[in-house]
Amino acid sequence: MTTENNRPATANRPVSEPDPQFERLLQYLKEARRFDFTGYKRTSLMRRVNHQMQVTQTSSYEDYRDYLELNPDEFTKLFNTILINVTSFFRDADAWNQLRSEILPTLLEQKGAAPIRIWSAGCATGEEAYTLAICLAEEMGVEQVRQRVKIYATDVDEEALAEARMATFNERQLRNVPKELVEKYFEHSGQRYTFAKELRRSVIFGRNDLVQDAPISHIDLLLCRNTLMYFNAETQSNIVQRLHFALENTGVLFLGKAEMLLTHSAVFTPIDLKRRFFRKVAIPNHRAERGLIIGSSPVYGQPENHDYQGKVRHEALNSSPVAQILLDLEGRLLLSNQRAGALFGLTSREIGRPLQDLELSYRPVELRSHIDQALTDRRPVWVRDVEWTRGQNTVWLDIQVAPLLDRDGALLGTSLFFTDVSRYRQLQGELEYAHRQLETAYEELQSTNEELETTNEELQSTVEELETTNEELQSTNEELETMNEELQSMNDELQFSNTELRERTDEVTSLNNFMEMILTALQAGITVVNRDLQVQVWNSRSEELWGLRQEEAVGEHLLNLDIGLPVQHLRPLIRQALADDGEQSSITLDAVNRRGRAIRLNVAVSPLRQTDDQPAGALIVMSVQE
Structure with a gap:
């Protein structure tokens, strides 16, 4: 249904x-x-x-x-x-002016004397490719175009490509081409214009499906105008990747009005967004670089003054901002600096006591197992983010347990470093909070961005739909224009026929007026009847004789007229005149005119013959005898 x-x-x-x-x-x-x-x-x-x-x-x-x-x-x-093949020469003149004034000069300067490769994808009937050839010829000269330029024009429509290869156009198709360029690059023959053969050799037409076929590579300028708008988002993305592959790193992409590449900024960046020129974003092959950090331990020379150096070392250890304690191999406390004393409540009375007898051994964290591991593995052991609450204050510590070795590798004891990272932990908390806030804001921004992107895609889809509708309307307009031209031609023919008919009517009117003058000038009553004896002509003299006006007599049967003429006596004469070999005959009759006076008439009946000699009617002439 x-x-x-x-x-x-x-x-x-x-x-x-x-x-x-x-x-x-x-x-x-x-x-x-x-x-x-x-x-x-x-x-x-x-x-x-x-x-x-x-x-x-x-x-x-x-x-x-x-x-x-x-x-x-x-x-x-x-x-x-x-496949709507709507195209024209210099379509969107503003964009083509930009191409000629900025894009092509920059391209030619970059290429120097090297060959130039251009691809017109979705070329339809070829007007766009030939427009490119004209622009390049104006910039470089025809000979340079022939030697250095190749323009690859592709489409999926074989019929359109066949028409494009003919390179012939009518005046309507060339309406956007300046007159001087038409005279320079087209040969006029009858109602058609043929593109110059010298430039035609630089344009190569072929079939290419942007969705399925491999793209043409090493392209310097790529035109894909009003083609992407027919595809859905996924297919558009695949085609854009193919176009990116086709272009050289300095290549330029020229799109149509309805295409903006808003979601493909990673591969194309706009040169002129209004006129739809984009430059390829080169994606280099990054290699991972790894850095090598080489460390060395300081080598101390033999002290020249043991007492002085020992005092310096003791004071340096004592004034260190990092809490540090030293243990011997038996696990007894040998030394603690001021920071360790303030942090853990250590005094000189704890010096020499085993660590296991001190609260420090298990608070803020169990240290004995880590000390055993460090001495066994002979490498530092880290205990990070140790939380320790003292009264109402909470601190976080990073603890390093490091074995002490002499130059021969023998164990001397253990050094413990307690680094207060409370400030860093606070900053980390603040940073995490800020990060969470940032993530929330980012998610909201991302959601807003996605909504905006969706809106942009919908708007772009709407623009593409409107552009497509515009293309269809343009196609319909072209059809209506063709019909209008046909109707104009028919109207011209009708006007010509109307003029001829008017001339014929004037001739007939003139002839009727002339016949009327003749019939009026005759002193006899003239009546013409057809083969059915219906009155065709009734002159003014007949009106005077019988008192019957012309409009009352014409069209009536002669024998049915109520006049003073005995018409029944005319029947044999009229029949004789209407016979195939009819001849003129006459008779004299007594009659009564319109005033009631008796008159005597001479009545002559003559046949009226057509061109084929067949009688078409009879002429009756009635004259009064004096």
Whole structure:
């Protein structure tokens, strides 16, 4: 069934919900004709397929698939409907002026004398590629273009490519090309204009599917205008990656009005966002660099003054901001600095006592096991983030247990360092809190950014839809323009025919006036009847004789007229005149005129013959005898 507006019922399904029948149709096109439409936007794609279904009078996608199987020629019509080949010379003149004034001069300066490779993807019927050739010829000269430039123009529509290869255009297609450039780069022949052969050799046309085929590489300037807008976001992303691969590191991408690459800033950066010029972002191959840190232990020379150096070392240890204690091999306390005394309440009375007898051995943390591990492994042992609460104050300590070794590697004792990291822990807490706040703000920002990106994508999709609709309207406008031209031609023909008809009418009117003058000038009554004896002519003299006006007599049967003439006596003469070999005959009759006076008439009846000599009527001349 179809809906009231004659659209397939399956087309009423929401765009966000895939139509299984439609997806199977796309899969069939991909398998049967090697053309993948699955990456196209469903809204515009379904609209074009539905249009073709209306033309073929099929009511569902399944029926249309069957129709395609039975009618192979329908594939071409469907592809022509889906692939809208709307293009023109110097389309969006402002962008082309930017290309000529800034982009091309910069490109030519960078390339020097090296060859230049340009790719026009989605070229349709070739106007864009030939526009590029004209711009380059204006900048470099025709000979340089022939020697150094290759313009690769690709599309998926073979019919459009065939038309592009012909390189011939009409006046309407060249309406955007300045007159001086038309005269310079086109050869005029009849109603067509052919592109210059010297430049035509630099343009190479070929089929390339941006979705499936490998991109052309080492491109300096890539034009892909009003092509991405037909694809969904995923397919667009894949195509953009292919275009990025195709371009050189200094390459420039030229897009259409509806394409902005807002979500692809990692691979393309705008040169002129308004006119849609983008530069490729080079992605280098970074290698991980590893640093090597080499440490060395200080080597002390033999002290020259043991008492002085021992005093310096003792005071240095005592004034250290890090709490430190020294133990001998038996685990007895040998030394503690001021910071350790203040932190753990150690005094000179604890010197020489075993560590296990001191509160320090188990508070703030069990130290004996760590000391045993350090002495056994002969390497420092760290105990980090030890929390210790003293009254209402809480501190955090990092504890290092380090074995003391002499130059021969023999154990001398153990050194314990207690580093107060409370400030760092507080800062870490504040940092973690700030980090959590930042994460929350970042998540909110990310959510806002995603919403904004979604809105931008929806806006871009809307712009693309509007651009697509504009393309369709432009195509419709071109069709209407063609119909208008045809109607104009028909109107000209009708005006010509109307002029001829008016001239003929004037001639007939003039002839009638002339005949009227003749009939009026005659002193006899003139009457003309056709083969059915109906009065065709009734002159003014007949009106005077019988008192019957012309409009009362014309069209009436002669024998039915109520006049003073005995018309029954004229019947044999009229029949004789209307015979195939009829001749003129006459008779004299008594009659009564319109005043009631008796008169005597001479009546002559003559045949009126057509060009084929067949009698068309009879002429009756009535004259009064004096």
